[in-house]
Amino acid sequence: MTVNVELPLFPANSHVLFQGDxxxxxxxxxxxxxxxxxxxxxxxxxxxxxxxxYRPEDNVRFTNRGISGNTSADLAARWQVDTLDLKPxxxxxxxxxxxVGRVSVExxxxxxxxxxxxxxxxxxxxxxxxxxxxxxxxxxxxxNWTEWRRVVQSYQDVAADIAARYRLPYVxxxxxxxxxxxxxxxxxxxxxxxxxxxxxxxxMADTWIAVANGx
Numbered sequence: 001m002t003v004n005v006e007l008p009l010f011p012a013n014s015h016v017l018f019q020g021d022x023x024x025x026x027x028x029x030x031x032x033x034x035x036x037x038x039x040x041x042x043x044x045x046x047x048x049x050x051x052x053x054y055r056p057e058d059n060v061r062f063t064n065r066g067i068s069g070n071t072s073a074d075l076a077a078r079w080q081v082d083t084l085d086l087k088p089x090x091x092x093x094x095x096x097x098x099x100v101g102r103v104s105v106e107x108x109x110x111x112x113x114x115x116x117x118x119x120x121x122x123x124x125x126x127x128x129x130x131x132x133x134x135x136x137x138x139x140x141x142x143x144n145w146t147e148w149r150r151v152v153q154s155y156q157d158v159a160a161d162i163a164a165r166y167r168l169p170y171v172x173x174x175x176x177x178x179x180x181x182x183x184x185x186x187x188x189x190x191x192x193x194x195x196x197x198x199x200x201x202x203x204m205a206d207t208w209i210a211v212a213n214g215x
Contacts, residue, residue, distance in 0.1 A: 007051055008212040010090060015061045017088035018044040019075065020095050020131070023195060023204075024066025039064045042196070043204035044092075050205070063088070071099045072111035079115060084122040090215070091119060092208070094131030094173075096155045097194055109158045116166055127215050130163045131208070132156055134174040136186040141193025169211045176207040 026042025039045040048062035065082040099108045163170035189200040
């Protein structure tokens, strides 16, 4: 049976690398060679699973290097080993929510810009996709929600600006989650205001795939 699934047309034998924090990590087993655990159980896994099932002839390889708690500075500290040395063809980055309240907007912008510059200097043919940090009013994020959302927006603005400056595809996760809340409560999509549920990860995967189609 043939299933018609629209997926990005990555070149055959491409290497796709997902980089970020716990949202990307998705519970993966770090330093694992077990293919059932090295991609985690989040959106990166769902994207890879879908691509592997419906376009096996392309032989696209997926790698996850998200690490829980990481800020933009943490990514910078391991950028050489966990990104550049892996020589991806397509790089997906989602970072920023951990920077809120810990790293200034200015330092976040500088660190993020440096990541992009270093990536292009090392891998000139690299294609990069940026993901938007996001939040929903769930759990402790309900406390002083208006102020929290305002501050998060400033980091979202930085990510959007970098995407525009380097003409990178930008995955607007916040808009996807906001719209999804018209179909089900925020708690259905994000369980603590930051981390997606299984439904939220599927929403992320679908949103990412739609944007990656423009590469």
